[in-house]
Amino acid sequence: MRHTTGKREPADRSPMLIGQPPRNRRQALVKTMWISLWLLYLAGPVSGLLRPGVPTAERIWGGLGLTLFVLCYFGLVFRHIWGERSRSVVHGSLALLLVLSMVLSWTLDSSWLVLFIFTSVGCGVVLPWQLSRWSIPLVTAVLLVVGAHDPQIRGYYLFAYGLPALGCGFLMVGVQHLIHTSRELRAAREKVARLAANDERLRLSRDLHDLLGHSLSLITLKSELAGRMLPDRPSDAARQVADIEQVSRQALLDVREAVTGYRRPRLAVELAGARAALRTAGVTAVVDPALEGEYRGLTADEEGALAWALREAVTNVIRHSGARRCELLLTEEREADERHCLCLTVLDDGTGPPRAQHEGNGLSGLRERLALADGRLETGPAPRGRGFALRARVPLGDAGTEPSPSLRTP
Numbered sequence: 153m154r155h156t157t158g159k160r161e162p163a164d165r166s167p168m169l170i171g172q173p174p175r176n177r178r179q180a181l182v183k184t185m186w187i188s189l190w191l192l193y194l195a196g197p198v199s200g201l202l203r204p205g206v207p208t209a210e211r212i213w214g215g216l217g218l219t220l221f222v223l224c225y226f227g228l229v230f231r232h233i234w235g236e237r238s239r240s241v242v243h244g245s246l247a248l249l250l251v252l253s254m255v256l257s258w259t260l261d262s263s264w265l266v267l268f269i270f271t272s273v274g275c276g277v278v279l280p281w282q283l284s285r286w287s288i289p290l291v292t293a294v295l296l297v298v299g300a301h302d303p304q305i306r307g308y309y310l311f312a313y314g315l316p317a318l319g320c321g322f323l324m325v326g327v328q329h330l331i332h333t334s335r336e337l338r339a340a341r342e343k344v345a346r347l348a349a350n351d352e353r354l355r356l357s358r359d360l361h362d363l364l365g366h367s368l369s370l371i372t373l374k375s376e377l378a379g380r381m382l383p384d385r386p387s388d389a390a391r392q393v394a395d396i397e398q399v400s401r402q403a404l405l406d407v408r409e410a411v412t413g414y415r416r417p418r419l420a421v422e423l424a425g426a427r428a429a430l431r432t433a434g435v436t437a438v439v440d441p442a443l444e445g446e447y448r449g450l451t452a453d454e455e456g457a458l459a460w461a462l463r464e465a466v467t468n469v470i471r472h473s474g475a476r477r478c479e480l481l482l483t484e485e486r487e488a489d490e491r492h493c494l495c496l497t498v499l500d501d502g503t504g505p506p507r508a509q510h511e512g513n514g515l516s517g518l519r520e521r522l523a524l525a526d527g528r529l530e531t532g533p534a535p536r537g538r539g540f541a542l543r544a545r546v547p548l549g550d551a552g553t554e555p556s557p558s559l560r561t562p
Contacts (some may be wrong), residue, residue, distance in 0.1 A: 187229055191222065193270075195238040196263035197256075214260055221252045225270055232278045242278050249274055249290060257298045268295035272317040288321035325433025351404065358405040362487030367403035371396050419443070422459040426466040426480065426510045433470045435478050435500075442482040450494060457525040461544035464518045465498035474542060484548070492548040493527075501539040522546065 201205070201214045228245040231238075253267035268291055275287045292314050299310045378392035423443050432438040462480070469478050481497040520530045527546035534541045542555075 169543060176243045183233065187226070187432045190270075191511055194218065194222075196266060197260070200261055202264050214256065214264075216251055221256070221267060221270070224248050224252070225274060226480075228274055228278060246271065246274055246278070250294065251443050253291075254294060254298055257295075258301065262299060262302050265295055265299050265310075268292070268298075268313065269320055272321035273324050276321040277328060281325060281329070288318060288325070291321065292318045293328075294528070309519050326437055329437065340350075364403055364407065367399050367406075369465060370399050371403075374399070385418070410523075419455050419459045419462065422462045423480070426462055429466055429470055430478055435469060435475055438477065438479045438515045440479075440481040443480060450546070450548060451525075454494070454525045454548075456526065457522050457527055457546055458494065460521050461496055461518055461529070462498065464514050465542040465544075468514065468540075469498070469500045469502065473500045475500035475502030477501045485545070494548055496544045498542045499534050499539060501534070504533055504538060519543070 186544055197214065197218060197374070201211050201218075224245055228242065228249070231241065249267070249271040253264070253271050256267060257264040272291045274289050275284050275291060279287060296314050299313065316510060343556065374392045374396050378389040378396070381389035423439070427437055427439065467480070469475055476501065478495070479499040481495075482494050483497070485493050485495050487493055515529070515531065522529050522544055525546050527544060530541075530543040530545075532541055533539070
């Protein structure tokens with residue numbers, strides 16, 4: 153491996169996934185900060201309470217009401233984030249938010265109408281579409297009715313509260329629908345992966361049965377025959393044992409070829425795994441569109457070597473580099489001897505190569521794999537002066553003499 157000589161666990165920089173409960177204390181703190189940021193909209197009511205000349209009773213009533221409103225709002229949102237969706241608690245919390253918005257706006261001044269926006273947002277976040285599609289307009293209508301009782305407020309300012317309440321509420325409905333769709337897509341991907349793994353197991357078991365069934369039956373038959381021949385005809389028994397050895401060697405060879413074919417990685421499969429691993433580690437992946445295309449003139453061994461290179465490079469980026477950005481490039485190049493080759497380049501912006509140029513077992517094994525495919529490995533500092541660069545090259549066959557339209561030729 154590279155970048156470090158000792159074993160060091162990578163820092164947890166997992167992204168804060170929207171719609172998912174926080175996985176650790178850091179993500180919980182980040183979510184709390186984002187939710188608290190919207191409380192800046194309460195600057196109007198707070199500044200009204202702090203104005204000179206405001207009666208003490210009004211300050212106490214406004215402060216207690218605002219504190220209760222914020223606590224209720226935070227409790228409602230956090231219960232939704234953690235998945236604690238009790239219908240009675242949700243409906244009760246929303247009713248309390250609506251009542252506090254009405255009473256505080258009615259008894260104090262028009263700046264407290266901003267509380268209706270928070271109530272509308274809460275409806276959009278925690279209620280299903282069947283309920284939120286009429287509860288959000290209802291909250292907006294109550295806002296307009298309560299605001300209309302104040303003769304000093306103009307229609308412009310009244311709709312300056314009403315339109316955000318209606319728009320923000322339905323905006324959160326769209327966000328919740330997007331979150332729900334993302335969860336379904338994630339579950340579907342996991343199901344597809346499980347089904348694909350089951351299909352691979354079934355196909356492997358079927359192929360092994362086809363490969364070994366005949367051979368083992370023949371070995372059993374010849375073993376019984378040799379056992380019967382051994383006392384009287386040892387020479388014939390020896391020939392049967394020789395046949396058993398030949399059949400068993402051929403069966404072993406067939407099994408090795410079958411297992412090798414199943415273990416050979418594919419570049420598309422490794423690309424999907426690399427994206428998932430980088431996303432989980434909080435590293436931004438920049439993927440060349442050429443990696444998504446077809447690779448003309450690339451044999452299975454050469455593609456397997458590039459796939460191993462991609463896996464090893466991404467593993468090193470996650471474990472040792474401390475990078476925040478990783479580029480995956482695929483280019484078609486011409487060697488000095490006029491041969492075409494396919495070059496996989498992995499660049500990161502991490503700590504760069506170690507001072508001692510000693511390669512670990514991972515890169516040494518990767519160099520050997522590429523050599524078996526008549527390829528080569530190059531490692532060193534990234535072109536921009538910061539980070540690490542890994543380049544794996546394998547030759548292209550006759551089909552690669554004409555550049556593929558999905559590849560870039562430097």
